[in-house]
Amino acid sequence: MLDGNAVRSVDRAASLLIALGETQGEAGVTELARRLGLHKSTASRLLATLQKRGLVEQDDDSGKYRLGLAVVRLGGHAEKSLDLRSIAMSELESLARSIRETTTLETLEGDSVLTIAYSDASGMGRDRTGRNSPLHATAPGKVLLASLPEREVIRLSKIGFTPYTSHTIVRVDLLLEELARVRKRGFATAFGEHEPAVNAIAVPVFDQRASVVAGLEIRASGNRITPSRVPELVDRAREAAAVITDRIGGVVASI
Amino acid sequence: MLDGNAVRSVDRAASLLIALGETQGEAGVTELARRLGLHKSTASRLLATLQKRGLVEQDDDSGKYRLGLAVVRLGGHAEKSLDLRSIAMSELESLARSIRETTTLETLEGDSVLTIAYSDASGMGRDRTGRNSPLHATAPGKVLLASLPEREVIRLSKIGFTPYTSHTIVRVDLLLEELARVRKRGFATAFGEHEPAVNAIAVPVFDQRASVVAGLEIRASGNRITPSRVPELVDRAREAAAVITDRIGGVVASI
DNA sequence: GTCAACGGTGCAGTAGTCGCAACAGGTCAG
DNA sequence: CTGACCTGTTGCGACTACTGCACCGTTGAC
Numbered sequence: 079m080l081d082g083n084a085v086r087s088v089d090r091a092a093s094l095l096i097a098l099g100e101t102q103g104e105a106g107v108t109e110l111a112r113r114l115g116l117h118k119s120t121a122s123r124l125l126a127t128l129q130k131r132g133l134v135e136q137d138d139d140s141g142k143y144r145l146g147l148a149v150v151r152l153g154g155h156a157e158k159s160l161d162l163r164s165i166a167m168s169e170l171e172s173l174a175r176s177i178r179e180t181t182t183l184e185t186l187e188g189d190s191v192l193t194i195a196y197s198d199a200s201g202m203g204r205d206r207t208g209r210n211s212p213l214h215a216t217a218p219g220k221v222l223l224a225s226l227p228e229r230e231v232i233r234l235s236k237i238g239f240t241p242y243t244s245h246t247i248v249r250v251d252l253l254l255e256e257l258a259r260v261r262k263r264g265f266a267t268a269f270g271e272h273e274p275a276v277n278a279i280a281v282p283v284f285d286q287r288a289s290v291v292a293g294l295e296i297r298a299s300g301n302r303i304t305p306s307r308v309p310e311l312v313d314r315a316r317e318a319a320a321v322i323t324d325r326i327g328g329v330v331a332s333i
Numbered sequence: 334m335l336d337g338n339a340v341r342s343v344d345r346a347a348s349l350l351i352a353l354g355e356t357q358g359e360a361g362v363t364e365l366a367r368r369l370g371l372h373k374s375t376a377s378r379l380l381a382t383l384q385k386r387g388l389v390e391q392d393d394d395s396g397k398y399r400l401g402l403a404v405v406r407l408g409g410h411a412e413k414s415l416d417l418r419s420i421a422m423s424e425l426e427s428l429a430r431s432i433r434e435t436t437t438l439e440t441l442e443g444d445s446v447l448t449i450a451y452s453d454a455s456g457m458g459r460d461r462t463g464r465n466s467p468l469h470a471t472a473p474g475k476v477l478l479a480s481l482p483e484r485e486v487i488r489l490s491k492i493g494f495t496p497y498t499s500h501t502i503v504r505v506d507l508l509l510e511e512l513a514r515v516r517k518r519g520f521a522t523a524f525g526e527h528e529p530a531v532n533a534i535a536v537p538v539f540d541q542r543a544s545v546v547a548g549l550e551i552r553a554s555g556n557r558i559t560p561s562r563v564p565e566l567v568d569r570a571r572e573a574a575a576v577i578t579d580r581i582g583g584v585v586a587s588i
Numbered sequence: 589g590t591c592a593a594c595g596g597t598g599c600a601g602t603a604g605t606c607g608c609a610a611c612a613g614g615t616c617a618g
Numbered sequence: 619c620t621g622a623c624c625t626g627t628t629g630c631g632a633c634t635a636c637t638g639c640a641c642c643g644t645t646g647a648c
Contacts, residue, residue, distance in 0.1 A: 126339070149404075
């Protein structure tokens, strides 16, 4: 057994798949063999086996190989079972420690946001992991709302926007304007809109289609997150979000 | 060499990946071995090798395996190099033959639609494969527009909607209403809106995120596609679109 | 027409794969 | 607390599957 416990032929086949992922679409047997230091007859047989399972396919005309439909399907399944929380946790913790505040990661669930990860270095946060929060009154909620079509916002407005505080935006026209600002600036704020004296900023985490998959939030009491501090916190949040986006194979884009 | 030219251990490893794709998220060594008729030590070694390349990962607590981040990334690459045209071609041809009309598949490209596949059984069609057409005045264009946020339609309206015929919808408010109808009905029509006396219907093809990835069109002269014939043609188009959606691992949804 | 390069395949040698047995660790019923 | 049961992992040795070599047919450049 080479390389610890690795099965050599499987390791080689996996390298072929990954090499195909790194090319611009397709590559030939000889090229792949050269790149991976394999004999071309070996590469040919390994590719033929991968093709049998649909993991690669061969172009009828050029003879070149590309990733196959089975990889598209597996990629979709893999994405569904992706543990975004585990992937993001260390980044959230690191960010929380460095700014000494509370950080969270929130995803869309139905008509609300769900806290999937949480880290607190302020000693004042409250762990709402697994709990839902409103879209319209939270910073990550606004980030996710901003990525949706307007008709979704209008549909939600018909259900109504609960006024959690006197600062909560409850009029749909004002919310749509706010969401346009979020798209323009690339981040959202919520100043005392969900809980009095709790301020927050949030930035998007993107998937590989450049869709917003989560909102990364920095939250603190009102006197700790002031308007003047927002730019610095947004920068820090963007850095962490970019790392998470990259880890999941996403591309940073605009909302 | 077993099974023709297949490399047995690679074939087994590929089966493991595909089996993991078929589970709800994760599975253990013993379960996977049982399912595939392998010894559990064999399954364990193959999985360890796949894990080394990031194609699978093992949960620290339960010991179960799931598809890894490398599969998410490969899936994204595979999707980008997907040859939708080749995948769809046989379905378009079959549909064209059975209704004796012209069928096309169109995708979004910038601010227009691009014909990526074409089939004609009427003897009257014109192959526009590789050519762009307007979004607002074609049936597949409306299908794709209907899936976008309203702000995109408004952005396009600022560029202006060319009136190709006297039937072309050029007012944005009327176009938005039309797109709401498209979403409601799940299909679009264009009756003499792009070319006089040319009528068309289109239905969506979905990807695995339930996003609209293409519009499948049936097109003919005005006297061949009458309002009374639309339901039948829409049904036929939906059947073909469902096959294509399934082939690319998509899920049929609503626009 | 010739030549180089490609992808694929028959063949034979050997080293890598595999199943067996045993082990370590975890869970749960009694 | 203990024993039974199950899981995942690993050492080992047999042997067959994997691999490189040589060669072939095809294709495109010149």
